[in-house]
Ligand SMILES: NC(=O)C1=CN([C@@H]2O[C@H](COP(=O)(O)OP(=O)(O)OC[C@H]3O[C@@H](n4cnc5c(N)ncnc54)[C@H](OP(=O)(O)O)[C@@H]3O)[C@@H](O)[C@H]2O)C=CC1
């Protein structure tokens with residue numbers, strides 16, 4: 001795959017490393033210092049975005065012009081920015097996820113299926129998310145997606161801790177009468193997110209414009225046509 005990489009920070013570096021290790025090519029990188037780098041550029045197989053909300057306007061212009069597949073893991077978007085990402089699915093295949101790990105996808109499924117047994121029995125649910133001290137947004141994108149899996153209103157509290165070099169810990173607590181249930185996911189390396197995003201990019205590269213979910217890519221069968229990513233896909237499953 002020929003990939004345009006948005007963001008060259010902690011995630012951008014590991015996406016590049018994993019992409020090149022699996023035979024893909026980063027044909028263009030964009031960071032804050034290269035505003036406008038996408039203008040007039042031809043289509044790629046995929047855009048992978050781990051940057052900041054400020055990069056969105058130039059990325060959307062590029063997608064509108066080229067129809068390139070868009071895999072976005074950036075968090076901290078406003079509701080308006082999130083709507084713009086949804087709208088671009090008219091032009092490109094788009095997959096947005098606040099977390100590209102297999103483990104969080106499984107925890108999300110568990111919550112969708114089983115959390116009603118606890119919340120309907122009166123449990124109070126509180127999420128605690130812990131990240132490295134350089135993380136810019138709070139609450140984390142993962143905490144938001146886990147909350148959405150539990151409840152459509154905002155009666156689930158989210159508590160954010162920042163410190164050291166923690167890649168990401170999410171703890172979902174259900175406090176009931178005389179019992180507590182806690183589900184914990186801990187990412188011990190950012191490689192898991194990079195592999196998930198590359199798997200998604202390979203799967204999306206040949207699809208028609210539309211909105212796709214990470215779960216349908218990893219649980220819905222391996223139909224990606226990109227052999228370099230088969231191995232990543234197996235690691236994720
Ligand atoms: N969905 C997932 O699975 C995961 C999502 N993330 C998310 O990915 C994002 C990036 O994380 P991380 O790599 O740790 O952050 P870093 O701060 O290390 O890197 C961010 C990168 O984005 C660039 N950037 C920021 N704003 C702009 C802009 N306006 N235009 C162009 N480039 C910009 C920065 O450029 P410069 O250095 O020039 O400022 C930098 O290269 C965060 O939102 C984070 O929450 C992280 C891990 C997993």
Ligand SMILES: O=C(O)C1=N[C@H](C(=O)O)C[C@H](O)C1
Nearest residue numbers: 075098135140141142167168
């Ligand atoms: O910024 C990070 O580091 C991470 N961000 C994502 C989030 O906001 O949930 C995913 C992961 O937890 C790491």
